[in-house]
Amino acid sequence: MRTEIWSSLRALLSEAAESGAARGAAEELERIAQSSDDELLSLLVMLREFVSPNPAVDEMLERTFSALGQRIASPAAGSRTIDDRLVGELLFLETRLFPQRRSRAMLLRALAESNSETALQALADRLVLQPLPDQASAVTAMAPLFRRENLDWTALFPRLLDTLEFAATAVITLDFTNFLVREHLAIQHPATERSRDLIQLLGALTQRLHGLEERPPQTAEEARRVGQQVNESVGLIISVIDAVALIGDPDAVGKLRQAIELRHRRIRTEAAAALIRLGDAQIGREHLAELAKFPIARLRAIAYADELEVLDAIDDQYRDESARAEAELVCWLADSAQFGFPPRQCELVDQRTQYWPGYEEPVQCFLFRFEYTLDEGVYSNIGLVGPATFAFSADLADLPIDDIYSAFAGWLADHEEIFEIRAEQFTEPLRAECAR
Template sequence: MSDRLNDFLLHLSAALPDAGPGSADPHRFHWIAVADELEIVAIFHALEHLEGELTPQRRSTLDAALNLITIRLRDDPELPEELIPRIAALYRHWGDDHPLRHLLLPWLTANGTIEALQEFADLIADDPPTRTAAAAVGFAPLLRVGDFNAEALYPRLLAALQHISVAALVLDLSNFLFRSGRLQQHPAAEISNQLIELLGGITTRLGQLEENAELTPEKLQLLRTQVSEGVAMAVALCDALALIGEKNAIGKLNQVLELSHRQLQCEAAAALARLGVEDGTKHLAEMAKHPVVRLRALKFAEEINGLESIEPEWKSPVARAEGELALWLSQDTQFGLPPHEIELVDERELSWPGYDDPQTCYLFRYAYHMPAGSFQSLGVVGPLTHSFAADLTPWKPEDAYAAFAGWQAEHQDVFESEPPEWQDAQKQLADSLTQRLQSEGYQVIQVIKLGYFFGDVRLVAVVRRADGIAGVAVADLRTTTFYSGEGTDRPIGPHEAYMMHKGREFLASFNPNTYGI
């Protein structure tokens, strides 16, 4: 047994005292991504006999191993044939309360043999992960272009449509395999009537949820989860029924158009248009007026050669940029819904760090109006699509662009360090710059970090000026720049201020003649 394998098995066992998930070097097990066949078999044997409590350290070791073997199989899908049924058996043995058992699924789909795919289909049909995000890990290898027999998944995989956690994933995969030509017939074509009934049931349920006006915070969270699951399934169903060419679905698709959810309206309209219903094309043109679904509506209209039905103002570069920002803001990782207001405030060509050619940059003001209050800020579309949690509306467009450039730009000679990381020389420099800020009349509330910019160093601190205005000071060896917190109840903080500061320098160096910051 190799030393590296022995070291891994020791950490996986209960023999070592647990020191927390971060106690081991995160790179010490990277060799597993290139492990040989005997090592893979030995690791799997250890997984089968894993006993004892899954402590944080053991969970971290197990997490690393499962993910690294997936990488190994992705790059080299060969796996000892006798392991495939054992993988499925181990998945079932760990049970649905095991936090990492879903990481076994991509071992089967990355392998891609008929036997492995059949085992995967059985597991998803009988005992899928209870969380969609966990289940998606197993489906991901199947969405890559590869040489595997897609027919091995069907019809067994369709039995998983009864499970809400994987139903949309199953249909999305089926749609992908048919659309990409991997399957000559849509695998759900023979159960299209079942899909129509399912779409009708989901549409009715979503309509009922839209009418539910009295919600506590707990019920609101549950509602969002139910709506998210329902929308994902309805989208997949609309796409599948259109791909199958099922004209019997037209009535149910028209019912989807009556929902207030614009993405679903867009999907149903596209499905109707693909089925030859003229009202579908007309509805797509209406959907293009709404920023959050504009890009999707334009994409669908282009696919059916119906772009001419959409008014020019909704197809312009500005309109597309507006749609991109609205879609980004509506993601669950951002606000989770489209802005109530959005308008263009600036458009210009800029040479941007990281790009060889000048970039068209758009700056939009957007706003949300909630029962608890309103929020507004600026968002950028162009070389990046982004916004901050702070309100940038008090700042000039030049400053807003600088903040986004400073956030995005990366260079090995541009970095920051915070007080716990400082050596004695850095502490002395920070003390010296702090004293200078105080001599200039600033009350230093908190020192945040030191920023290094191509050999230049500056102190970033939260301060208050002599006139009582709070903000952020950035002090280098020569000058001090103050970033005011006035003009909004959500001002930029020290990190956004420093992004703006270094972004100004980046943009000034890239745009010396046409853009001075």
């Protein structure tokens, strides 16, 4: 078997093993896209020599498996089927890779890119026999399944459902089964036979979260640990609620009524929508109407009410443009990239329709004053909704309204003739203009 065509990549892997540093291998990895199955097989055989705990080598392997996955997914690969010999060699490598290494998740991703029945069955089997270490790895490995056209998803089941036993893969597996039903790729929910188990899991998760709500943490360390437990449980319970609703099992109603009494608004919203789907419309309608009062939950509550044809349950004042705009800003502020939680107060300051850079027609614009209570004291500022949802870190609260709009317009404007220039590069006329 010819392995000399991979001599450059072999040299880079050897260098990484010796020096502990991974160098770029763009040219070598580009070769993979044009390689035949026989050449790829020789590559995988060569990689046997470099399975090690060395982080630099693992980084190189991760890049290599990523390139292999792209080759399988490329139009040149036709139906995305791969030679069973390649599947066998990938499995040989996978069983020898260290379970915690990122390269293993990327190797499994390459299998997920294939439409080969053998590859998909192997993927499901390995996810069960050697569970992935965390949710990030699970997303890496399984993400291609959500993007695939003509996916032979039946090759994954029922084996893939066994991954529900593991925290790292349970959420994405359920999300995938729910995706198949929502996209009308599966007539019956793949987890229908596990409905009883899912209902029991829903009850257990509800009890766990209720217990955490009733026992507030006493120390910073305990707060961190409890926060992690809550985050893990919330993601899973949302996926479980969605699954039992799509399965359509009326036996889930009792557990859903318990879940809807939790304090977490996202869980309450999902449970309300699920109850409506399962025929318990009155309780579901009442809770969606109540949740729409809270900006952080409003948009999702309205979306579900619209989808389930119960929009009349929500008061008009929470469905108008300004109420939706308020909800958009609050959700933006609550994102982990911003404050991570909603403001304690948000009120409309100005609303107008006006021309805006980048738009040919006038745009509806909203300004809101929001307020947070932080350890350092009270923080208040102005946020924009309309052409964009945004807030500065600098305080704009004392500026005139027109100046606030100008600040947002100038900062957000994007045009090929707009550019930045350093102050020391100003010409004399520019300096004079700035001084003026």
